Amino acid sequence: MVHLPSFQNTRIMIVGDIMLDRYYSGDTGRISPEAPVPVVKVNDHEARPGGAANVAINAASLGAQVHLVGLCGAREGAADEAAKILEERLSAHGVTCHFAFVDGMDTITKLRVMSRNQQLLRLDFEESFAQVDKSVLTQQVAAVLGDVDVLVLSDYAKGTLSDAASLIALAKQAQVPVVVDPKGTDYSGYRGAMLITPNMSEFQQIQGSVNSESELSTKAQALREQLALEHILVTRSEHGMSLFSQGPDYHLPAKAKEVYDVTGAGDTVVATLALGVAVGLELNQACVLANQAASIVVGKLGTSTVSPTELSLAIQDVVHEDSGVMNAEQLVYTVRQLQAQGKKVVMTNGCFDILHAGHVSYLQAAAKLGDRLIVAVNDDASVTRLKGAGRPVNNVSRRMAVLAGLGAVDFVVPFGEDTPQALIAEVLPDILVKGGDYTVEQIAGGAEVIANGGEVKIMHFEEGVSTTAIIKQITGE
Incomplete structure (x- = not known):
């Protein structure tokens, strides 16, 4: 510090x-x-x-x-x-x-x-x-x-x-x-x-x-x-x-x-x-x-x-001096340096369109699994493909800004594909975390992380809180 x-x-x-x-x-x-x-x-x-x-x-x-x-x-x-x-x-x-x-x-x-x-x-x-x-x-x-x-x-x-x-x-x-x-x-x-x-x-x-x-x-x-x-x-x-x-x-x-x-x-x-x-x-x-x-x-x-x-x-507010928003190449370089120092790197991903209490508790729990937490964020086009017209509510720059401001999050990186498999395969974190009802086999990038000697963990979001529910409540749908 x-x-x-x-x-x-x-x-x-x-x-x-x-x-x-x-x-x-x-x-x-x-x-x-x-x-x-x-x-x-x-x-x-x-x-x-x-x-x-x-x-x-x-x-x-x-x-x-x-x-x-x-x-x-x-x-x-x-x-x-x-x-x-x-x-x-x-x-x-x-x-x-x-x-x-x-x-x-x-x-x-x-x-x-x-x-x-x-x-x-x-x-x-x-x-x-x-x-x-x-x-x-x-x-x-x-x-x-x-x-x-x-x-x-x-x-x-x-x-x-x-x-x-x-x-x-x-x-x-x-x-x-x-x-x-x-x-x-x-x-x-x-x-x-x-x-x-x-x-x-x-x-x-x-x-x-x-x-x-x-x-x-x-x-x-x-x-x-x-x-x-x-x-x-x-x-x-x-x-x-x-x-x-x-x-x-x-x-x-x-x-x-x-x-x-x-x-x-x-x-x-x-x-x-x-x-x-x-x-x-x-x-x-x-x-x-x-x-x-x-x-x-x-x-x-x-x-x-x-x-x-x-x-x-x-x-x-700086938890780690080198934390913040990175592109993929910068992130890979930084992760390799951290791993060479014996640091355990955790990675997760999502849209994070409207950040809510469920997201925060999930990210705090994920951060406790290692020394640094990476959040990969879907860009705007991929959110629209996944969530439909009208989404995202917040553009990718704003979503990344909010995530980077959380004490639990160290690195934020955008990706444009429907899944972050290619990005995860390049970064190769020590622990890959995903929230939701998945099996390890269903998680994008999980096979590559395991093959590299890493772990894949499944965590559940806080019950009763979701971006979709928040949007429906606001719009009265």
């Missing part, structure tokens, strides 16, 4: 592309007579720090002492309006700003038009800072570097980090670990960093398409060695995140929940991860914190942050 450390005395420096995120919100009630587009009657507007500035806000929200270095626009030597707003907002969060102002250029600004909590349009106001002299930036980094515990390079490909290599060299000389959130198609400038955190799309831009877990591992390890990196963390959206180091690969599934807005989630991950590194957590543990933080922030609108209280409460 990971615990949330205090970040109060942690000092972090973030260098990267600073942006201002503007939000204009209002109701839409008609279509413009000028073009087939909705008319938004703006009744609210907000400005938030974005890009590297959002990483800084995230780190500050967790209690760290934050220094932010970056380039902003100016006119006749004075900061432009966007830069002034950024300094004001960042200072209010306790962030120390070290801005280099570039005369004749504008601070990067992104304007989003919102209605009914949906983004309708985004306008980007930006010019690349790639050709700007970075000597002032480098001097500011060098002046502060000796007083920080970790350096984060937040690259949004806007030119601030066009000479990332010199900053990494300065950090290595000062023995300060470097965490990089990368962009672009050339990662050579990040050589020698401690850790880079590409998302899956960014990783495939560099290493080509990935079609399996083994291929991802092979390509990640090749990139790690090529760039002399200690670690690569690939963030994978609904598939969680995977850490590649000199030792065994480490996968963390996504903490299932409905995603409201992914804006800024990567900033939250890199800020939380870097703070974990700064306080001396094992990297696996820092990844657990970052994964939990990401699961919180995607449930909020726009560039958002996570408070220590939110993160502390979230990790208290």
Whole structure:
């Protein structure tokens, strides 16, 4: 179990592309007579720090002492309006700003038009800072570097980090670990960093398409060695995140929940991860914190942050660090690791359309048979084939989210066939459990589990409780 450390005395420096995120919100009630587009009657507007500035806000929200270095626009030597707003907002969060102002250029600004909590349009106001002299930036980094515990390079490909290599060299000389959130198609400038955190799309831009877990591992390890990196963390959206180091690969599934807005989630991950590194957590543990933080922030609108209280409460719900929703390949890999450690893996399956007391007591009993419990869930199409039109009531993402939130359940995996036989034959749990009036011979996957030396157990659901009965009661049938 990971615990949330205090970040109060942690000092972090973030260098990267600073942006201002503007939000204009209002109701839409008609279509413009000028073009087939909705008319938004703006009744609210907000400005938030974005890009590297959002990483800084995230780190500050967790209690760290934050220094932010970056380039902003100016006119006749004075900061432009966007830069002034950024300094004001960042200072209010306790962030120390070290801005280099570039005369004749504008601070990067992104304007989003919102209605009914949906983004309708985004306008980007930006010019690349790639050709700007970075000597002032480098001097500011060098002046502060000796007083920080970790350096984060937040690259949004806007030119601030066009000479990332010199900053990494300065950090290595000062023995300060470097965490990089990368962009672009050339990662050579990040050589020698401690850790880079590409998302899956960014990783495939560099290493080509990935079609399996083994291929991802092979390509990640090749990139790690090529760039002399200690670690690569690939963030994978609904598939969680995977850490590649000199030792065994480490996968963390996504903490299932409905995603409201992914804006800024990567900033939250890199800020939380870097703070974990700064306080001396094992990297696996820092990844657990970052994964939990990401699961919180995607449930909020726009560039958002996570408070220590939110993160502390979230990790208290973690029974096992690597639990959550997985695909079949990730699950098989994890099960083999667990079995190699002598852990007993239990597996069951079902539709679980409307979770009720009978399901909960059944799953609690199943979990007591071993060390980890897997629940395989019929996808929507297979539920419809089995249960008829109108089912499922809840889609597979919601059903998996509810199951993953139960303390008894460790792993949730979807399947599309009418029975999970093929999946069970691949996973090969130590104990296969099924609820209902079955014989062992009738249970899908039972023969394969027994042939592998496992057991098959039949358990009964709680009497008088069923999804069908609940639906009939609601509809009055």
